[in-house]
Amino acid sequence: MPVRFTVEHPVGQAECAAGLYGPEGLAEFARAAExxxxxxxxxxxxxxxxxxxxxxxxxxxxxxxxxxxxxxAATSRIRLLTYLLVLPYRNPLLAAKTIATVDLLSGGRLTLGVGGGYLRSEFAALGADFEARGALLDESLDVLRAVWSGESFGFDGRGFTARDQVSVPAPVQLPHPPVWIGGNGRNARRRAARAAQGWSPLLIDERFAATTRTAALSTPDDLAAAVADLRELTEAQGRDPAALDVQVQSSESNVLVDGGSLEEHRSQLKDLAEAGATWFVVRVPAGGLPETKDALRRYGREIIGELR
Incomplete structure (x- = not known):
């Protein structure tokens, strides 16, 4: 299977030009990526x-x-990925309504990358239980799957009680939009194996892994071992591991930002694909819309176009 490509909007980069996240710039960015x-x-x-x-x-x-x-609203084909949506921050029924609305209005293009979160201070500010974030993530995933089943929904949750609630209209993608689980650890792979449609790890060293409260995965060999584990866990659930996507972000994701060699980048992509990656995250320069669009076009021409 050829690798597919996600571009992460650069709003999170230091000194991102304001024009990139204003209405005109954001629309142009999305169209240029498509x-x-x-x-x-x-x-x-x-x-x-x-x-x-x-x-x-x-x-x-x-x-x-x-x-x-x-x-x-600005595009017609490109998929829309939350990378990542921290489900424990939200009442899962409120999350279900927003998710279904975006999927409906996009014609069924939403993919849910979800995670448990890692910033203790942010949990406190939002009134969410940091220590229970794993249980809250699992609970939210169960609620999302159940509430779109077409029947009324009852559930005694952590901090909420549902009695014959419904969520209509449902998303276009049924039983639900694809769910990709973020995180490098085995718990993330267990969640993906149990009921998700993908796993979304980061290739990072021990220092950065500690900051984000996850496990380190540093090399394509590390990734290959983790993907093999994911496949075993998925088979143990009676599911087809070939049906799960694996989206990877690594230092190579910054090739356009850092000015690296795209020829060497192709070789790195091959190594990641052989390790089991089916999607790859790309970051782009954030100095202004012309620079960003040029980078998108270059990557599309020299990497995406060449590989296809």
């Missing part, structure tokens, strides 16, 4: 980051589902 051949556009989230975290290297963000809804 025209260049990218398969998905992605936004991450941090709804209430601390000033300390931002000053220590954190980043700005848009609300991912709102931004993706805007991109949906």
């Amino acid at each position: 025209e260049a051949g990218f398969d998905a556009v992605a936004f991450t989230e941090h709804p209430a980051p601390s000033l300390k975290w931002l000053r220590a290297g954190g980043h700005a963000s848009l609300d991912p589902l709102a931004a993706l809804a805007f991109c949906a």
Whole structure:
């Protein structure tokens, strides 16, 4: 299977030009990504980051589902990826309504990259239980799958009680939009194996892994071992491991930002694909719309076009 490509919007990069996340710039960005051949556009989230975290290297963000809804109106083909949506921040029924709305209005183009989150201060600011984030993530995934089943929904959750609730209209993609689980650890792979449609790890070293409260995966060999584990876990659930996507972000994701060699980049992509990656995340320069669009076109021409 050929690798497909996600472009992450650069709003999270330091000194991202304001024009890239204003209405005209955002629409042009999404259209340029689609025209260049990218398969998905992605936004991450941090709804209430601390000033300390931002000053220590954190980043700005848009609300991912709102931004993706805007991109949906400006495009016709490209998929829309939350990368990542922190489900424990939300009441799962409110999340279900927003997710279904974006999927409906985009004609069924939404993919849900989800995770448990890692910023303790952000959990506190949002009134969410940091220590229970794994259980909250699992609960939210169960609620999302159940509430779109077509029947009324009852559930005694953590902090909420549902009695014969419904969520209509349903998303276009049934039983639900694809769910990709973020995180490098085995718990993330267990979640993906149990009921998700993909796994979304980062190739990062021990230092960065500690910051984001996940496991380190440093090399394509590390990735290959983890993918083999994912496949075993998926087979144990009676599911086909070939049906799961694996989206990877690595230092090579910054090739356009850092000015690296695209020829060497192709070789790295081959190694990641052989390790089991089916999607790859690309980051683009954020100095201004012309520079960003040029980078999108170049990658589309020299990487996406060549590989296809």
